[in-house]
Amino acid sequence: HHGFKIPVDLEALYRSVIWDWAKEKDHLKLRNRREVYPSLLIEKILGGEVELDAGLDDEWCIYVQHRFKSDSKTLTARHLAAKDDAECRIELSYFEPLLNDVLMYLGFAAPG
Numbered sequence: 344h345h346g347f348k349i350p351v352d353l354e355a356l357y358r359s360v361i362w363d364w365a366k367e368k369d370h371l372k373l374r375n376r377r378e379v380y381p382s383l384l385i386e387k388i389l390g391g392e393v394e395l396d397a398g399l400d401d402e403w404c405i406y407v408q409h410r411f412k413s414d415s416k417t418l419t420a421r422h423l424a425a426k427d428d429a430e431c432r433i434e435l436s437y438f439e440p441l442l443n444d445v446l447m448y449l450g451f452a453a454p455g
Contacts, residue, residue: 345398346381347407354411354419356437361419362405370415379407401445 349355357365365371377385387393399407411419423434446452 345384347398348379348381349406351411352411353438354416356435356441357419358434358437359402359405361423361424361434362409364422365415366405366409367413368415368418370412370419371409372412374408374410375416376408 362371380388384393384398388395388397396408398405423431426434443452447454
């Protein structure tokens with residue numbers, strides 16, 4: 344854990360393959376690093392002690408450095424909706440635990 348402060352939205356639950364697709368289609372934009380990077384890391388970068396991307400591994404880099412453009416969120420959702428049921432289940436697998444918790448909280452589903 345390096346202390347990056349990533350705002351959580353529904354797009355954060357997309358698998359990295361969707362983020363890669365979105366980046367390729369120019370649906371992402373760079374985050375403001377001052378809002379995401381921990382203060383200590385910013386100080387070390389400015390002091391020349393570490394490189395700009397210190398603490399980032401390849402798997403999580405896209406989540407830290409990018410975010411979806413507002414007008415691209417719907418385009419990405421349509422891209423996912425166009426997939427067949429089996430593909431959608433895979434692509435949206437991270438949503439299932441969250442949705443189950445919400446349905447339980449609202450009383451529409453029983454625990455377990």
